[in-house]
Amino acid sequence: MLKDIILALSYAAIPLLIAIIVLHASAKKVPVYEVFTQGAKQGFVVGVKIIPYLVAMLVAVGMFRASGAIELMAEWFAPVLAAIGMPADLIPLAVVRSLSGSGSLGILGEIATANGGNAYVTKLAAVMTGSSETTFYVLALYFGSVGVTKFRHALAAGIIADIIGIFVALFIGNLVFG
Amino acid sequence: MINYIWLFFIVASVVVAFFTGRLKEVGDAAISYAGVAVQISIALMGVMALWLGIMRIAQKSGMVKLIAKAISPVIKRIFPDIxxxxEAATDITMNVSANALGLNNAATPFGLKAMQSLQKLNPNKDKSVASDSMCTFLAINTAGIQFIPASVMAVLAAAGSDNPAEIIAPCIVTTSIVLVLAIIIVKILERLFPEPAKLEKRKAGKNA
Structure with a gap:
């Protein structure tokens, strides 16, 4: 029930949002078409501005994934993560979820295929993936777009939140499905 | 800081690849991701133009002000400096709502717009230094609030899950907890490592 409402809401959100904004503006006598194109012009400026930052970050993370370094990191962290009760299958996911969205979905796919869609490990992995955000990508993109190079505590906050997120996902997943 | 992280990714990749014998794959990845980055930027230009156009209309009509007023009690608590x-308050709200609804195509343009608005308000003399508000905004963003993890559900369904939707509630609970913790963490860190502009203010206050 809740799921249906939320799903319907997310499908309707974009068309409704656009329609409401445009209708409200025309009621206020705003020349909607002209104003739209003025604003839209800015889109290209931003798009070009972020290219160097995207190239820098995606290339670095792409190289890192291709080298096999993530599997290596997963091996190093394995004893620590096993000690808190994380299944070994989930360790690569814990490392990748802050780095790459498509990467974490790929790992989730592997876990789901190997263990089946109804397995406990698969459900834990799904909660871990569904609650993750690619911290490095977001930081590089958003800060890069406005020329900020000194991130201050934003990076530490993001990484700490990611690590806590792994534990919370495990805890909640265990509580619901365990 | 970002310099070291970037350096680490590059050097670690090459060193590890040397031992795992994946130097060719790492080289291929570098070249292909450079192309992917430009493809993403170009795809983003279109949606960016769409949302910036729509938001400009909302601004002219006064709707931006209405939205901002409605959420100002929350913004005041979390972003005391703006x-x-x-405008920044509205951009942040739009980004967070789009993220929550899983509308990635809208969330990123709103997020980039929020960063521009926050940069205009950046109190630091050196504009390459992040403001407290920017750090808080990004902490909220990296917490990954999302009501419907659609792509995850798709993977589960493909793997023969009986009920892919059962992960929705745990994901909402998890991201909500992480969101609250992320805000607490970022607020603690901003006290420990104060913004240059605030340090100067404090100094000026002491001397006066």
Whole structure:
């Protein structure tokens, strides 16, 4: 029930949002078409501005994934993560979820295929993936777009939140499905 | 800081690849991701133009002010340094709502716009230094609030899950907890490592 409402809401959100904004503006006598194109012009400026930052970050993370370094990191962290009760299958996911969205979905796919869609490990992995955000990508993109190079505590906050997120996902997943 | 992280990714990749014998794959990845980055930027230009156009209309019509006013009590608490009924407040709200609904195509343009608005309000003399508000905004963003993890559900369904939707509630609970913790963490860190502009203010206050 809740799921249906939320799903319907997310499908309707974009068309409704656009329609409401445009209708409200025309009621206020705003020349909607002209104003739209003025604003839209800015889109290209931003798009070009972020290219160097995207190239820098995606290339670095792409190289890192291709080298096999993530599997290596997963091996190093394995004893620590096993000690808190994380299944070994989930360790690569814990490392990748802050780095790459498509990467974490790929790992989730592997876990789901190997263990089946109804397995406990698969459900834990799904909660871990569904609650993750690619911290490095977001930081590089958003800060890069406005020329900020000194991130201050934003990076530490993001990484700490990611690590806590792994534990919370495990805890909640265990509580619901365990 | 970012210099070291970037350096680490590159050097670690090459060193590890040397031992795992994946130097060719790492080289291929570098070249292909450079292309992917430009493809993403170009795809983003279109949606960016769409949302910036729509938001400009909303601004002219006064709707931005209405939205900002409605959420100003929350913004005041979390972002004490920005005007609670200003443009930045609205951009942040739009980004967070789009993220929550899983509308990635809208969330990123709103997020980039929010960063521009926050940069205008950046109190630091050196504009390459992040403001407290920017750090808080990004902490909220990296917490990954999302009501419907659609792509995850798709993977589960493909793997023969009986009920892919059962992960929705745990994901909402998890991201909500992480969101609250992320805000607490970022607030603690901003006290420990104060913004240059605030340090200067404090100094000026002591001397006066």
């Amino acid at each position: 005007p609670p009924d200003g």
